[in-house]
Amino acid sequence: MTIIVTGGAGFIGSNFIFFELDRHPEDRIVCLDKLTYAGNLSTLRDVMDRPNFRFIKMDICDREGVFRLFEEEKPDIVVNFAAESHVDRSIEDPGVFLQTNIMGTATLMDACRKYGVGRFHQVSTDEVYGDLPLDRPDLMFTEETPIHTSSPYSSSKAAADLLALAYHRTYGLPVTISRCSNNYGPYHFPEKLIPLMIANALNDKPLPVYGTGENVRDWLYVEDHCRAIDLIIRKGRVGEVYNVGGHNEMRNIDIVKLICHALGKPESLITFVTDRKGHDMRYAIDPTKIHSELGWLPETKFADGIQKTIDWYLTHRDWWEEIISGEYQNYYEKMYANR
Numbered sequence: 001m002t003i004i005v006t007g008g009a010g011f012i013g014s015n016f017i018f019f020e021l022d023r024h025p026e027d028r029i030v031c032l033d034k035l036t037y038a039g040n041l042s043t044l045r046d047v048m049d050r051p052n053f054r055f056i057k058m059d060i061c062d063r064e065g066v067f068r069l070f071e072e073e074k075p076d077i078v079v080n081f082a083a084e085s086h087v088d089r090s091i092e093d094p095g096v097f098l099q100t101n102i103m104g105t106a107t108l109m110d111a112c113r114k115y116g117v118g119r120f121h122q123v124s125t126d127e128v129y130g131d132l133p134l135d136r137p138d139l140m141f142t143e144e145t146p147i148h149t150s151s152p153y154s155s156s157k158a159a160a161d162l163l164a165l166a167y168h169r170t171y172g173l174p175v176t177i178s179r180c181s182n183n184y185g186p187y188h189f190p191e192k193l194i195p196l197m198i199a200n201a202l203n204d205k206p207l208p209v210y211g212t213g214e215n216v217r218d219w220l221y222v223e224d225h226c227r228a229i230d231l232i233i234r235k236g237r238v239g240e241v242y243n244v245g246g247h248n249e250m251r252n253i254d255i256v257k258l259i260c261h262a263l264g265k266p267e268s269l270i271t272f273v274t275d276r277k278g279h280d281m282r283y284a285i286d287p288t289k290i291h292s293e294l295g296w297l298p299e300t301k302f303a304d305g306i307q308k309t310i311d312w313y314l315t316h317r318d319w320w321e322e323i324i325s326g327e328y329q330n331y332y333e334k335m336y337a338n339r
């Protein structure tokens with residue numbers, strides 16, 4: 001089989017490529033990525049020369065280029081990770097989120113229709129459900145929870161989900177959608193909470209916690225997410241949405257303290273800064289459907305996953321130091337100075 005993986009030079013997409021090449025060496029993987037600030041070719045260095053791997057630098061909004069690639073590769077499956085993924089950036093500048101996350105997804109699905117692709121999988125997010133209150137721990141997101149977005153990012157992801165379901169109903173396109181909770185693990189871009197706190201702590205820099213740090217996220221080790229997508233594209237039912245999450249709710253402040261302790265750094269590095277606009281309070285996924293239909297369960301406990309992640313950042317300083325040395329400094333200054 002040939003699988004086109006878009007956004008494969010980013011965090012989850014690259015982990016998915018490693019997972020697929022390892023578990024399904026008989027398949028051919030074609031990675032299509034624009035290499036935005038979030039995409040790193042160095043991440044894919046170890047697989048670049050594999051005979052069953054091809055990298056192509058391309059924008060998913062480039063209709064002509066995408067159609068040409070589909071003509072050449074005749075993919076069996078397309079898995080769409082390509083997206084602008086950072087909520088804070090979407091609050092600063094929504095335009096590129098609408099372009100990539102909505103128009104790019106539509107372009108890929110048009111190509112899937114034209115070339116009769118057997119499956120289009122849209123990698124979506126639990127953020128499309130909005131948030132849950134802290135005082136109702138009994139509530140969780142199911143696939144039936146209404147879409148109720150908060151940020152330009154989550155709205156663009158919700159729009160793409162609705163388009164995917166519309167392409168299924170209107171044109172019979174064989175789509176599936178996964179809505180996952182917060183991932184963590186290797187190759188996570190250091191603008192996101194966990195890698196940012198690890199990198200700053202290692203450099204003895206302040207650890208900027210938004211608001212009071214009581215917001216709750218449901219953390220899942222990235223490899224467990226990759227295994228869920230692998231199951232869905234091979235065994236999932238078309239036209240269906242699958243929630244993916246590990247029953248691992250944690251407050252931001254507790255995560256940051258845990259990172260301080262694991263690295264032997266003082267909690268005095270923690271600084272409470274102005275809250276994110278429209279900040280979602282709590283996410284919690286009910287993964288009953290994917291468990292009962294496809295037998296998926298998370299395999300990595302948070303205590304093990306976070307230790308593996310911290311160890312990875314300790315042993316891969318080159319990877320993240322290069323990222324934070326360039327344009328990222330301007331971004332950091334803009335987002336955090338005087339916050």
Ligand code: NAD
Binds near residue numbers: 059060
């Ligand atoms: P990321 O920002 O690390 O990577 C995104 C990748 O997409 C980068 O390699 C970037 O170069 C590429 N890209 C961006 N715009 C593109 C375009 N126009 N054309 C081609 N490539 C483009 O993101 P991530 O955290 O790996 O997230 C991947 C997907 O998973 C996203 O769709 C995101 O919404 C979803 N998701 C993420 C999480 C999470 O916790 N990170 C959780 C659930 C769902």
Ligand code: DAU
Binds near residue numbers: 209283
């Ligand atoms: O739930 C899935 C989503 O998880 C994905 O769809 C997004 O692509 C991904 O970025 C992530 O979104 P979050 O907004 O939850 O992740 P982020 O790492 O940006 O923030 C996690 C929490 O930490 C959130 O409550 C905001 C807070 N935070 C974040 C940063 C960057 C801070 O307190 N300080 C920070 O500096």
